[in-house]
Amino acid sequence: MTGSLFYFLTFLTLFAALGVVFSKNPVYSVLFLILTFFSLSGHYILLNAQFVAAVNIIVYAGAIMVLFLFVIMFLNLNMDTEQAQKKSVLTKVAGAISGGLLLVIMIAVLKDAEVGSYDPENFDSQIGLVENLGHLLFTKYLLPFELASVLFLVAMVGAVMLGKKETQQRHF
């Protein structure tokens, strides 16, 4: 059952990922990308990482994809503009070469990489659950967790400071 589900999800992921690359309309590309993220989240669930799956959907499929769509619609990129700017042969060749080189590097690296195998005896099925994560965050990793809050504070102050209009500067 899990095996066939894995193959189905993999097929779906690859199909959607190819759809992102090959569809002419940028909006379709983004929609395919959302499908890719959902099927990747399915993989995470199969790997028993429910929390990562949820975060992946919320952050990527939710927030980031909405931003993508907004930008595309603001810029008014559609089929016509895509076809208007014909890509030269040189661009295609350059793209193919650099992409192919990346593939070669990936194969070369992954060929010899040792991947940690899992041990069915001591496997803890609870490890990917939110509860365990929360427990760790508030005990062992409390200090980095607090530091992350400072990081958000900096980002917020900086963004508000830069984004605020200069004219109404005196009073909040």
Added chain:
Amino acid sequence: MRLSDLYFLMPLLILVGAATLNMLVVAVKRNHKVIFGITIVAHLVAVFTLLQLNGSSYQIPPFFVMDGWGIFNLGLILLTSLFVTLLSYAYFEQREERKEEYYLLLILATLGACVLVISQHFMALFLGLEILSVALYSLIAYLRTRERSDEAGIKYLILAALSSAFLLFGMALVYAVTGTMSFPEIGVYLQSVSELPLLLLTGFGLMIVGIGFKLGIVPFHMWAPDVYEGAPAPVTAFIATVSKGGMMGLLIRFFSQADAYRYANLMLIFTIIAIASMLAGNLLALRQKNIKRLLAYSSIAHLGYILVAFLAGNRLGVEAVSFYLVAYFITSLGAFGVVALLSDTERDADQLEDYRGLFWRRPATAAVFTAMLLSLAGIPLTAGFVGKFYILASGVNTQQWLLVLMLVLNSVIGLYYYIKVIAAMFAQTKSVQERRKVLHPALSFASGGAMAILGLLLIWIGVYPTSLVQLIRGLLATFMTTF
């Protein structure tokens, strides 16, 4: 978490508290003086609590370690940030923009650098680095209406984010191989393997990209001149000192704790980087007419000098780095402090023309600037000379003749452009330049006092370096290394 952890983290907690307090005060009423006062007091209290910690090594497993090296760097960063704050008041007082958030961001950037130098775990490292970077994005673009500040901010944002990605990927690879993110445990793993695994080398290589960007060394130096030019002068001083010094502290801690000095190929990478930085920095500075850009190139070269001492990879090398950092911090603060002092409401005083005949208009400022430039050039009786001497000693001690030769050669090249600026300051201008309006006669007290202290420190360390050397030696006694 234990209660004593809080005691040892007190300097950091005080900074966070000061940032929160500043925010609350801004919400009630905006007052530049009050915020400035809080920031100064917070820095002083943080330094005071730091002095309470005796130099003993204290672990907060697995993230932080408070040993002599950490305390030295914390003290250096806090004092530098204090001087930057002192220089900022007069600078921002004459500007129209909101001034208060600046101090908030400055405190938090300092906090990020502090986290960086005491971390011994990738997670703490990355969070510290990001706090520092994110605060710097907005600090660089702080005076938004200025001509080049947007450009500088965006440039720094994109490049810093990219370099963070490299660093993160490198960390992931190291973690994939070693199965741990803490420096001492990586060291333990490296002991167990005979040679560096390829994947680990790739990881370290990617991490060097992230570290090299923050240090501004060749070939990751492209951002430095533009960002130095576009950022407000006190922020430039902060980038040149705290941001680079924090990363240097981290680099030395990582290499010492993980004992990565024994890998020849890693050392080769750093040797090439050091030589390239020295040459590129000095050669590109020769034709500069813009003081801020000139100082940017000079700082690239100076980081190259520091790498020579770093490459020595022994206790003398770490001492030399510490000494040189102190000397370099004082000089950079002084030099950018002069730029900040001379800046007017419209723009920063960054053209060489602004300094022509400065001695006849403002003798004291010109004297301080001359002293700073001589120290950067490494002329005796200044801190820069003793620092350079120390670095040469550590290089000779480990027989790195090529690096030593390049260091000497580059010091000679560097002399040219420092002297050029000094010559411009003493030039007798025939046409009476209209006196640039000095906007802050009374306000400049803080800046003037800070500049005077920096000048005196520079000479004092240059004439009598023993006290600083002993302080550094005493602190480094508890630096946990594998030397």
